[in-house]
Amino acid sequence: MGSDREHERRVRLARGVLAWLTACGGLLIVAEVARLPSRHAWQHLAGLALALVFVGACGLGLRRARVDPGRALELAYVTVLVALAGNGLLVALPLLVLACAAAFLILATAPRVVAPARVDLWTAVAVFAALALGALELAPLPTRVADTDGGPLRDLACVGALIVAGVLAVRDFSRYPLKIKLTLVTLLVALAPLFVVRVDAHLRLAASDLEAALSDMSESAARSASAWDGFLAERQAALRDLAGGDEARAACAGAAEPREALTRLLRGAAERSDSPVRAAGLWGAVGQRLLGVGEFPLAAPPPAAVAFAVDGEGRDVLVLSTPVVGECVLAVALRPGLVRAWSDELAANGVTVVLRDREDHLLFGPGDLAAAVPGYAALPPVAAAGSKLPLPRPATEDTAAARLSDGRITGVARIAGADWTLALVRDAVDLDAVTAEQSRRVQWITLLVAALASLGAFALSRRLAAPIARLATAMAEFTGDDARAATGGGDEIDALARRFELLAEQVGALLRAQEQQTRRLQAEVAERSEQERRLQALNRELSAVSDQSQAASRAKSTFLAHMSHELRTPLSAIIGYGELLLEQARDHGHDGYARDADNIVQAAQHLLTIINEILDLSKIEAGKMDMVLEEFDAARLTREVADTVRPLVAANRNKLTLHIERDPAPMYSDRHKLRQVLLNLLGNAAKFTEDGEIALSLGQRSAADVICLVFTVRDTGRGIAKSALTALFEPFTQVADPGSRRTTGTGLGLAITRRFCRLMGGEVEVTSTQGTGSTFTVTVPVSYRGLRESGSWRPAKTPLRMDETARFKP
Structure with a gap:
């Protein structure tokens, strides 16, 4: 009777899922039929065929x-999987989302309907088919067309699948086999954070790309506005020179001869082919026109020093004017179509020009954009003129940028000479392409990690569930009553618990108190034996892990030796040939090749530096870093380091000061490592400081009867947050600085610096305040003393042993 009820429940669940899938297939058929008249008819025809096959298969299943x-x-x-794959070949769909919805539906329904022997198979098929479809989504296929109007139906299907699968999973989760439960929970724990990180990375990449695109548009608008400012200023200067002449002043007074002379000058300027002037006019005090040359587009004096007009043929005309004497005004009209010609050049690159006056009245450009782009009020206010000469301001300070509601991006700048606003608008196709490419890379990484996590989930669930399943089987055989133990549903643990209850009943009926005690003691002995067996197994595993660790250490040493030879040797050749090409390109005047060769040399040197840093760190961690001890002058070394980094410090407009309190005692230590420590600290200070000061000082003090030299590097840069100071000297750690995109490196410099200091028996410390700067203090004994890697600096009281930090070279 119970078996019949279970079969009926499975039938109802299967028919409900199949009916829902059939309804979804009907919606897909309607969508494909509606899209058949489009220009991609054969893709939609193939999609219609897939939808018909899908509906037919679901009907057969019913x-x-x-x-x-x-x-x-x-x-x-x-x-379902075949239909998703087929449509993914024909239409650009979000296959990963659709595949996840399908996989979730399979994982939720298969354990309750499909035969238990095939549930594991379909669980693996659901997970890895979703990953494969996600990879198919990233593959560039020429047969795909854009998904234009299928979004709502697709979203409805996905939401429905997730709702149905969620309800089924929550309702029947307690009845799933233990292995399926472990698999689902492990996948949820492993993949949910992964996809959250993927979404976050996508949003961050999109925001970063948008910020860069808006910055480029602001710079383009600023350059264009600056070019127009220069052009107008040049024309206005020439007009003022002409207005300041005797002919113009006399013409305003009404003299006929000077008026004719001025007319000849203006006509000559208008008739020259290289002159932008095409018409001119002189207006008297009451607005009457005293003279005119050419077809002037305005009947009255211009209302401003720079005015925008339209001639009889509808062409744009820029009109410049300047006062001569009193209210007498001299004006010139420039060649018609200047703005249109410039706009056409930008239009060839996909840029639209919008020109407006101070009150945001449209002067030139499409009318639909006039209200969409930021206006004059969005720009920073113009500084009021004072008695002092104003400081120069960057062009980008008078700009604004935004993304419009239709997705286009715009940059707005002020044309100061005319007090107009210039807006450049372009489509965000390039921005969307860059964001899509970066998202595609993130999704590839996500799929790879998800595949590895899925493999781990299946392996872990199988390993955890198998012993419990074997124990449940053994208990069933021992009790000899499978029917009673199987009632009630649940997983192997539930069945095991019920069989334990049955066993307790049987034992209680058959045995008395003494027999129960005997069985309890036997159970304890068995448990102790099992614990001993597990302990022995753990010991064997620990031994195997130890052997693997030793093998990994040997492999690491071999790898480092090969990398030192195989990478540094060809890199040195690349640097040499690159410098030779650079020198030859410069000698022959090939500037383009010279820049490329210089980039090759710099990149190779940067890679060589990274390799050397990794090798140094590995040697230090392995306790195989050589110490070359020699006596040297610390003050001289300090001056040499300061001279070395001066060009790097000056690159960011910084000032380097050097202070040596007094002649320090001679040092007996590793000169190369101390030099590298100072170079690392000064290089970081120069990298993170702009328009500031970097100070290098050398002093001497005694601590615990040990004479030490103290090197201090102080900068006035951005400083370091307190939360980042604790991990500052850890390998591969870099301080996050959202305000700067120029920070490069591997995060090994400070880690190697601390280890070098400790190898020399010293220590490095840091104090920093955000917005004020940082101070790094290096304390090194004058005479070399060893120190263990994990300790903080203390004067060593015993000679350094060979196994503590390093090997010596005489």
Whole structure:
């Protein structure tokens, strides 16, 4: 009777899922039929065929569900995955999202309907088919067309699948086999944070790309506005020179001869082919026109020093004017179509020009953009003129940028000479392409990690569930009553618990108190034996892990030796040939080749530096870093380091000061490592400081009867947050600085610096305040003393042993 109820429940669940899938297939058929008249008809025809096959398979499954609901639902699973793959070849769909919805539906329904022997198979198929479809989404296929109007139906199908699968999973989760439970929970724990990180990375990449695009548009608008400012200033200067002449002043007074002379000058300027002037006019005090040359576009004096007009043919004309004497005004009209010609040049590159006056009245450009782009009020206010000469301001301070509601981006700048606003608008196709490419890379990484996590989930669930399943089987055989133990549903743990209860009943009926005590003692002995066996197994595993660790250490040493030879040797050749090409390119005047060769040399040197840093860190961690001890002058070394880094410090407009309190005692230590420590600290200070000061000082003090030299590097840069100071000297650690995109490196410099200091028996410390700067203090004994890697600096009281930090070279 219980078996019949279970079969009926499986039939109802299978028919419900198949009916829902059939409804989804009907919606897809309607969508494909509606899209058949488009220009991509054959893709939509193939999609229609897939939808018909999908609906037909689901209908066949509905008829077979009464006899074998598991096989009917398996047929639907295959059809869903095939339909997704086929449509993914034809239409640009979000296959990863659709595949995850399908996989979730399979994982939620298969354990309750499909035969138990095939549940594991379909669980693996669901997970890895979703990953494969996600990879198919990233593959560039020429057969794909854009998905234009299928979004709402697709979203509805996904939401429905997730709702149905969620309800089924929550309702029947307690009845799933233990292995499926472990698999689902492990996948959820492993993949949910991964996809959250993917979404976050996508949003961050999109925001970063948008910020860069807006910055480029602001700079383009600023350059264009600056060019127009220069052009107008040059024309206005020439007009003022002409207005300041005797002919113009006399013409304003009404003299005929000077008026004719001025007319000849203006006509000559208008008739020259290299002159932008095409018409001119002189207006008297009451607005009457005293003279005119050419077809002037305005009947009255211009309202401003720079005015925008339209001639009889509808062409744009720029009109410049300047006062001569009193209210007498001299004006010139420049060649018609200047703005249109410049706008056409930008239009060839996909840029639209919008020109407006101070009150945001449209002067030139499409009218639909006039209200969309930021206006004059969005720009910073113009500084009021004072008695002192104003400081120069960067061009980008008078700009604004925004993304419009239709997705286009715009940059707005002020044309100061005319007090107009210039807006450049372009489509965000390039921005979207860059964001899509970066998102594609992130998704590839996500799929790879998800595949590894899925493999781990299946392996872990199998390993954890198998012993419990074997124990449940053994208990069933021992009790000899499978029917009673199997009632009630649940997983292997539930069945095991019920069988333990049955065993307790049987034992309580058959044995008395003494027999129960005997069995309890036997159970304890068995448990102790099991614990001993597990302990022995753990010991064997620890031994195996130790052997693997030693093998990994040997492999690491071999790898480092090969990398030192195989990478540094060809890199040295690349640097040499690059410098030779650079020198030859410069000698022959090939500036382009010279820049490329210089980039090659710099990149190779940067890579060589990274390799050397990694090798140094590995040697230090392995306790195989050589110490070359020699006596040297610390003050001289300090001056040499200061002279070396001066060009790097000056690159960011910084000032380097050097202070040596007095002649320090001679040092007996590793000169090369101390030099590298100072170079690392000064290089970091120069990198993170702009327009500031960097100070290098050398002093001497005694601590615990040990004479030490103290090197201090102080900068006035951005400083370091307190939360970042604790991990500052850890390998591969870099301080996050959202305000700067020029920070490069591997995060090994400070880690190697601390280890070098400790190898020399010293220590490095840091104090920093954000916005004020940082101070790094290096304290090194004058005479070399060893120190263990994990300790803080203390004067060593015993000679350094060979196994503590380093090997010596005489």
